[in-house]
Amino acid sequence: MKEITYLEAIKEALDEEMSRDASVFILGEDVGVYGGAFRVTEGFFDKYGEWRVLDTPLAESGFTGAAIGAALVGMRPVVEMQFADFISCAFDQLVNVAAKNHYRWGAATPIVVRAPYGGNIHGGAFHSQCIEGFFYNVPGLKIVAPATAYDAKGLLKAAIRDNDPVIYCEHKYLYRRIKDSIPEEDYVVPIGKARIALDGKDVSIITYGAMVHTALEAATVLKDNGVSCEILDLRTILPLDKKSILDTVKKTNKVIVLHEQTKTGGVGAEVSALISEHCFDYLDGPIIRVAAPDTPVPYSAQMEEAFIPQAKDVISAVEKLIRY
Amino acid sequence: MDIKREDLLQLYYYLKLTRRLEDRVTSLYHQGKILGGAWTSNGTEAVSVGYGCALERNDIAAPYFRDMGVFLIRGITAKRIMAQYFGKKTGVTGGKEGNVHIGDLNFGVFGFPSHLADNYPVGTGAALAFKIRGEKRVAVACTGDGGTSRGDFHEAMNFAAARKLPIVFICNNNQYAYSTPLRLQMAIKDISERARAYGMPSKIVDGNNVVAVYTAAKEAYDIARNGGGPTFIECKTMRMHGHSEHDSAKYVPRELLEEWKKKDPILNMEKYLLENNHAKKNDIDGIDSRVKNEIEEAETFAIESAYPESEDGMKGLYATPIVGE
Numbered sequence: 001m002k003e004i005t006y007l008e009a010i011k012e013a014l015d016e017e018m019s020r021d022a023s024v025f026i027l028g029e030d031v032g033v034y035g036g037a038f039r040v041t042e043g044f045f046d047k048y049g050e051w052r053v054l055d056t057p058l059a060e061s062g063f064t065g066a067a068i069g070a071a072l073v074g075m076r077p078v079v080e081m082q083f084a085d086f087i088s089c090a091f092d093q094l095v096n097v098a099a100k101n102h103y104r105w106g107a108a109t110p111i112v113v114r115a116p117y118g119g120n121i122h123g124g125a126f127h128s129q130c131i132e133g134f135f136y137n138v139p140g141l142k143i144v145a146p147a148t149a150y151d152a153k154g155l156l157k158a159a160i161r162d163n164d165p166v167i168y169c170e171h172k173y174l175y176r177r178i179k180d181s182i183p184e185e186d187y188v189v190p191i192g193k194a195r196i197a198l199d200g201k202d203v204s205i206i207t208y209g210a211m212v213h214t215a216l217e218a219a220t221v222l223k224d225n226g227v228s229c230e231i232l233d234l235r236t237i238l239p240l241d242k243k244s245i246l247d248t249v250k251k252t253n254k255v256i257v258l259h260e261q262t263k264t265g266g267v268g269a270e271v272s273a274l275i276s277e278h279c280f281d282y283l284d285g286p287i288i289r290v291a292a293p294d295t296p297v298p299y300s301a302q303m304e305e306a307f308i309p310q311a312k313d314v315i316s317a318v319e320k321l322i323r324y
Numbered sequence: 325m326d327i328k329r330e331d332l333l334q335l336y337y338y339l340k341l342t343r344r345l346e347d348r349v350t351s352l353y354h355q356g357k358i359l360g361g362a363w364t365s366n367g368t369e370a371v372s373v374g375y376g377c378a379l380e381r382n383d384i385a386a387p388y389f390r391d392m393g394v395f396l397i398r399g400i401t402a403k404r405i406m407a408q409y410f411g412k413k414t415g416v417t418g419g420k421e422g423n424v425h426i427g428d429l430n431f432g433v434f435g436f437p438s439h440l441a442d443n444y445p446v447g448t449g450a451a452l453a454f455k456i457r458g459e460k461r462v463a464v465a466c467t468g469d470g471g472t473s474r475g476d477f478h479e480a481m482n483f484a485a486a487r488k489l490p491i492v493f494i495c496n497n498n499q500y501a502y503s504t505p506l507r508l509q510m511a512i513k514d515i516s517e518r519a520r521a522y523g524m525p526s527k528i529v530d531g532n533n534v535v536a537v538y539t540a541a542k543e544a545y546d547i548a549r550n551g552g553g554p555t556f557i558e559c560k561t562m563r564m565h566g567h568s569e570h571d572s573a574k575y576v577p578r579e580l581l582e583e584w585k586k587k588d589p590i591l592n593m594e595k596y597l598l599e600n601n602h603a604k605k606n607d608i609d610g611i612d613s614r615v616k617n618e619i620e621e622a623e624t625f626a627i628e629s630a631y632p633e634s635e636d637g638m639k640g641l642y643a644t645p646i647v648g649e
Contacts, residue, residue: 025456051455051456052456054452056483057479057482057483057486059475059479059482059483061445061475061476061479062445062448062475062476062479062480062482062483063445063479063483064445065442065444065445065446065448065449065476065479065480066445066446066448066449066452066480066483067449068445068446068449069386069434069445069446069447069448069449069450069451069452069453069463070449070450070452070453070456071449072429072434072446072449072450073384073449073450073453073454074453075453075456077449092439092442092476093442093445093446093476096437096438096439096442097437097439097442097446100437101427101435102640102641102642102643103420103640103641104417104420104421104425104427104435105416105417105420105421105425105426105427105428105435106417106418106428106429106640107427107429107434107435108643108644109643110643139641140641140642142642162644163642163643163644164642164643164644190647191644191646192646192647239646
């Protein structure tokens with residue numbers, strides 16, 4: 001075992017997959033000599049050369065489309081969006097080409113789009129967004145969002161080996177703030193499987209990404225108040241691990257859905273609807289969503305803190321729910 | 325460029341096959357016998373037949389919707405294409421997609437997305453893969469004049485030129501984007517000027533002359549295959565039908581159509597073959613009757629084929645299905 005950060009986990013996954021498989025290559029803005037805006041690919045250019053660590057023009061649709069074409073002829077491209085926010089420029093290629101290729105004409109499109117997302121870094125409206133909602137209504141895509149260094153590595157490896165387009169949401173706030181002990185040997189975390197981040201019995205907090213840590217913080221406080229929280233870390237948000245969601249609801253009968261993404265039409269809405277449809281009879285109270293308000297991400301620290309769900313918001317939601 | 329007689333006859337054969345297939349589709353559309361719409365390449369067939377025939381077996385085509393010739397040349401049969409129009413299980417996409425939304429990797433043809441010029445970046449990606457792997461293959465991507473206004477056109481051209489990728493970009497300039505004439509689409513006279521902005525060589529060819537298109541494409545493929553980078557080829561032609569067959573195209577001046585009718589690419593080629601003694605009248609007649617039979621067989625095949633089951637529509641979303649789903 002060794003201890004590495006979330007960012008190092010991403011880097012290791014890329015490095016190991018590129019060593020293992022010559023068809024894996026990276027493309028995006030400033031990923032080459034510079035090593036990427038967040039230094040994820042630092043050193044890769046020297047190790048793998050300019051054709052496998054490819055600096056592109058500033059044109060997300062163009063290079064995402066190119067990744068799709070390369071994938072169609074046997075490559076496994078990993079696209080780096082410099083910030084997840086810029087993925088909107090590649091929306092058409094992802095939604096109309098990558099997502100539909102296999103269904104429409106039977107062609108697998110094994111691309112991974114790395115999307116450094118999320119706030120709490122004072123990045124303002126264009127460097128802080130959660131982008132999973134943009135793609136949530138698009139059959140054919142897979143979306144993963146690791147919360148731990150262990151999952152960051154294992155999910156990225158799984159995404160690269162997967163034959164479908166995968167949007168890999170890596171939370172910028174976690175890059176250098178969290179560490180995990182991970183095995184020396186090769187492992188993958190399967191796409192489509194949630195995990196219990198904390199075992200509990202009174203209330204379930206269903207969440208993903210950086211909010212898993214917010215939920216853990218809240219659960220520690222709540223434990224001292226005699227409330228036992230179960231935290232389900234979704235890990236894959238499209239498609240959802242329905243069984244794990246329904247299992248935790250059946251166990252605790254009370255549900256909070258927590259995400260950093262804005263509230264309306266988000267992952268929380270889908271999780272809530274799923275629970276209502278499939279295990280309404282198990283619920284002892286309303287499903288409560290704790291999510292960012294429906295505004296762009298504000299810049300100033302005071303406003304951004306109010307925007308991003310905090311442990312105290314989770315605690316008050318749990319306290320309200322527990323009274324039912 | 326010296327083109328062998330058999331290659332010239334093949335060009336003629338594919339022109340005829342394309343025309344007859346799409347003419348038949350048009351009739352079936354007006355009879356209400358096929359599903360959905362019918363977009364044809366009528367009048368512009370020399371573009372897809374020319375650049376399609378110039379490809380090598382291992383090359384990749386990333387076409388658009390007036391590229392029927394390419395589908396046929398690559399080996400996607402008229403039978404499968406006709407079945408596609410009927411929404412049959414034996415169609416190219418098994419009924420998942422219709423009409424010209426065709427793609428089949430077994431024949432090196434990328435699927436066509438309706439968002440025009442989308443296949444410019446996607447084709448560029450194939451060329452990028454060839455370059456990374458050091459393969460002597462080329463990609464060709466095509467769009468219409470309309471598609472050249474979109475960002476994907478420019479992003480792909482720029483990327484391919486900057487990296488000297490083995491791709492050839494074709495533009496089927498048929499003068500109308502649906503109902504919008506060129507003068508309202510752009511302030512330039514020749515679309516090929518756009519290539520200059522990216523430092524890419526370009527060529528303007530008579531899009532109604534299949535030999536000219538074939539020759540220009542072949543030369544550009546050779547350059548790309550040998551590391552010389554991309555070329556843009558603007559094929560000037562005229563769309564003789566509406567945008568699709570529901571569209572009477574009343575917005576196109578009749579005189580313009582009359583003028584282009586005289587330049588019909590098939591009559592052009594027939595004349596060329598006869599005048600240069602590449603073919604005799606009975607060779608032409610032989611090809612015509614072969615094509616006629618092929619299209620009749622294709623229609624029979626399509627009509628007799630089974631429809632997909634409704635539950636087939638739930639299959640095939642993912643190439644790697646989620647375990648336990």
